[in-house]
Amino acid sequence: MAFRPAYPPQGGFRPVMLAIAGDSAAGKTTLTRGLVEALGRERVVSLCVDDYHRYDRTERAEKPFTALHPDCNYVEIMEQHLHLLAMGQTVLKPVYNHGNGMLERPVLIEPRELCIAEGLLPLYTKAARSCFDATVYLDPPEGVRRVWKIKRDTGKRGYAEEQVLAELDRREPESAEFIRPQRAHADIVVRFDPIEGRGESAQHLPSATILLRPTAPHADVVAIITDDVKKAVHLKLIRDEDGKPVDAIHVHGYAPPELTRPIEEAIWADLDVDEPLPSNLGMLDGEHSPSLALTQLLLLHHVLRNRGSARPMPEENK
């Protein structure tokens, strides 16, 4: 009999676990793709937790809830797989095909340096949240999200605009009950928010407000985002919706690279890692978005800072 390693099969390697939660068309895939491209495909595995759908599209049509509802998803299996991935194990992840609405053959997900779990409900339960080193909630204003969702679903997914609007209305109560409460559990909340008074629209590179909650150790933004750079980025200590203190970073959507690049370099230097600042941060439809770049960078800070600590202690320290 061939040698097989004992269970658990991996030799102690543990990935950094990152959650990106948000409603449909909030920008999760765009943010995930940027992180994958910045670090390199060989270092990142990403999974969409919407694949844990319990029903296919036909079955769902007969249910009294939408795909946003926890009862429409194998939440316990999602938790189980996130725990296994966090412990460095491989899982066989279910697959939901958005194209035809069918549940299909599962795929193997093997841990890499960074594991990104994005989707509708990654922060819904305490057990799921406990798997992550850093958590993000994408929080565009509803008006902006509707524009993004119509654009995507009429384009890539072949729906008519009226269908998308009806679906948005149908989902609204479950968005309010299950999706938006996850915002309270994120270490980082990102609001891409075009400023209409300045002629920005949902179609442009948006400005963004990035909230950094003191629930996780972030980059030292107080030292880096000073008055010298306030034309591009500024930092304010504010109270969040719930009254709790947060650092709020506002990034102007139109800030020129010569103003934002030094900030990116300072955050990178703060990490003190032995690799250069990725050159492709913030790319969005072929243009450079300073707000997307800074969001990605603040997340990469978590990834690279956690890299060492996410692994088990060396033998001699136990």
Add this chain to the structure above:
Amino acid sequence: MAFRPAYPPQGGFRPVMLAIAGDSAAGKTTLTRGLVEALGRERVVSLCVDDYHRYDRTERAEKPFTALHPDCNYVEIMEQHLHLLAMGQTVLKPVYNHGNGMLERPVLIEPRELCIAEGLLPLYTKAARSCFDATVYLDPPEGVRRVWKIKRDTGKRGYAEEQVLAELDRREPESAEFIRPQRAHADIVVRFDPIEGRGESAQHLPSATILLRPTAPHADVVAIITDDVKKAVHLKLIRDEDGKPVDAIHVHGYAPPELTRPIEEAIWADLDVDEPLPSNLGMLDGEHSPSLALTQLLLLHHVLRNRGSARPMPEENK
């Protein structure tokens, strides 16, 4: 947010885990079905570990190995799921469709009182074996197994006899390398073996030799299978193929119920459980097979005896 239980989700319940290993058409499904019917569907969950196939039929056609090869299966995922089931957790099991050779949407497997894992490789690795309370290897003589496989695959699966014979030849080296060595790891080895000299054939209710290895606590067969019943069943202390001591129970395929029923009742009484001896043991194509009935009963003995011990200790004993 609705209340969700913390991980692990179940409240300490642990199933009795039973493995039934053996080559293709060795009788695994028949034995499993009998146990499910004896205990009742609501008390048993069975899974076929051949569902952990890594490739569908088309992909497999291009590989240098058959479905018997561990590299053709997600062995680590099988181990992981068996461990989770043994700990009382639910898993999302992959599904291989024998009809069309496709991998399909996975199904939820929730633990019940008894969990039976049957298939080609459930005892292949130490990690998998460690999940079970009792392990069985079905070991019909090759000639008998060939007759059974041709009958099934030309009947239910639509192959021509020449195709089945060619496949048996193609699989033989991997049977020898990966399947048959699992026999050494079974607590119980069953050889259904028609005795040709007595006019039995592979088509008849077969006689059987049941080997009980001292690796697990079996029913007290020494006290029960005495000289009084030797016309139906007899017990011998022998050395197995590898020289190790085993109890060998021979059951005559043609033994009448009035001789075998008292043995079944004595084994059942030895268990001292508060439920009657199942009335439907040993049913095979509408006839009663004494050898199948005794095999099932010796397995049920493990299940019912382990029922209490498989659960975690009560709080006061910790």
